[in-house]
Amino acid sequence: MKIRALLLGLLSVSCLTACPEKRPGDDSPNLGKIIFSSDRSGNHEIFIMNADATGAVNLTQNSAADYMPTWSPDRSQIAFVSERDGNPEIYLMNADGKNVRRLTNHDSDDYFPAFSPDGKWISFTSLRDGNQDVYVIQSTGGGLKNITRSPHNEAVATWSPDGKHLLYVSDAEGNNELYLSNSDGSNPKNLTRHPKADYGGHFSNDGKLIAFSSNRDSADNEIYVMNTDGSNVRRVTQDDNAKFGPVFARKSNQILFSGISDPNLKEGYDLFILNLEGQSRKITANAYDNSEGHW
Secondary structure, three states: OHHHHHHHHHHHHHHHHOOOOOOOOOOOOOOOOEEEEEOOOOOOEEEEEOOOOOOOEEOOOOOOOEEEEEEOOOOOEEEEEEOOOOOOEEEEEEOOOOOOEEOOOOOOOEEEEEEOOOOOEEEEEEOOOOOOEEEEEEOOOOOOEEOOOOOOOEEEEEEOOOOOEEEEEEOOOOOOEEEEEEOOOOOOEEOOOOOOOEEEEEEOOOOOEEEEEEOOOOOOOEEEEEEOOOOOOEEOOOOOOOEEEEEEOOOOOOEEEEEOOOOOOOOOOEEEEEOOOOOEEEOOOOOOOEEEEEO
16 A cells, blocks of 8 residues: 555656646547538538547538537537528537527628637637727627727637737738737737738647648648747648648647648548648548538
């Protein structure tokens, strides 16, 4: 018994110094599952599936278009865009598709929801003030704020893992670039500074890398990775087929993205999993449009 107690004590000390910090959702049965948009049921719906594309379930089952899903940090909720009430608005539902509720309510279109790491806020893109701006709203409703307040267009915001920064696309300097600001919108910095267009943007789990898509070396978008200060930009896909929406996995540096696998197809995307060495594999079948995945 003394030996067992000593070993448990040593393990406890070890975890105090070396074990990774536990985060909400680490014990969720939904950790590792992919949510995505697909028209396989006749219109765009939100599906959930395993990372190998098995066990796909339609969560929304609604006659209106549902798309752009994103996980809450604890994997208990999903934010998404729906047109079920006439125009694109931000909605929330439980991870099993139940308890659907509308979060935004405005005549203008609202897109690209993303949870803050503490789950208390959701960023989104809206035209409600005349041009595209990044807004935040409490995940319980209320507290709406225009974060960017710019005469230019800002869109597709995501949060840094520590919640201190927002990453978004802006055309403030004439073309689409990736900008990093404080979470209140202050101190925006252009990270990419390239004459070609850069899109999307998502932090790695450890906050050291950003994945994004760009047409800087190809006629169509490819997936790139850079350090969070904009340095060391490197292209990680090479086949010159259109790609968008790279998202890092919660527990690894694998990247989920949407792409065209057959250059002869002008419509319809599939989901791919990519590692940082550039190897990728398709996990869905292109008989339907499968895209906008979140892992």
